[in-house]
Amino acid sequence: MVGFVEKGIITQGTKVYTFEPNPECKIFERVNRIKQQFDLDITGIEKAVWIRDGIIEFFQEDHTISNTGSPTDGTSNIDGWGSSVKEVNFIHLGYGNPIETPCINFSEFLKSLPESNIICKMDIEGSEYDVLRYLIKENSISLINELYVEFHERFIEHESKETESDLTEQIQSFGVKVHNWF
Numbered sequence: 001m002v003g004f005v006e007k008g009i010i011t012q013g014t015k016v017y018t019f020e021p022n023p024e025c026k027i028f029e030r031v032n033r034i035k036q037q038f039d040l041d042i043t044g045i046e047k048a049v050w051i052r053d054g055i056i057e058f059f060q061e062d063h064t065i066s067n068t069g070s071p072t073d074g075t076s077n078i079d080g081w082g083s084s085v086k087e088v089n090f091i092h093l094g095y096g097n098p099i100e101t102p103c104i105n106f107s108e109f110l111k112s113l114p115e116s117n118i119i120c121k122m123d124i125e126g127s128e129y130d131v132l133r134y135l136i137k138e139n140s141i142s143l144i145n146e147l148y149v150e151f152h153e154r155f156i157e158h159e160s161k162e163t164e165s166d167l168t169e170q171i172q173s174f175g176v177k178v179h180n181w182f
Helices: 003-004 027-038 104-111 127-138 160-170
Strands: 015-019 041-045 048-050 054-059 100-103 118-122 143-147 176-182
Touching: 003 027, 003 127, 015 027, 027 041, 048 054, 100 104, 100 118, 104 127, 118 127, 127 143, 160 176
Parallel strands: 015 041, 048 100, 118 143, 143 176
Antiparallel strands: 054 100
């Protein structure tokens, strides 16, 4: 989010929603720090962005095992960059047993927003493929004006640069501006 502020993508007056399913990342502490630092209207939601509402199994990356260099966002070793939804089959080292965590149907969430200029940053560790394909299927992808997405094809067995390119083209056909976010 800090990068979005620094690049002028979001400014004061922008309504921001941020999602974090990993309880070790202490989303409300981060949200409060960012609110104070940038004076933004931010709502933190402790749920995984997904294709349905409910409960999912979620792997927490232990970055002391995976050696990814992931910084500690929370207060423990299991709050790493590679934490992901079990169903995605994210190829990564450093997982213990999955935890259960709430998830949100991102399509329905988008439909509930009153905003007409939706800018979405999506860095959801492999779940982006399922979520974006679902948004296309539900036609809710057209509610997004700009999408900043980090694709994780290298960690998903059946995804590739080709499937990423195809998905990007499909999204753009709905009039969405797509930017790769690294």
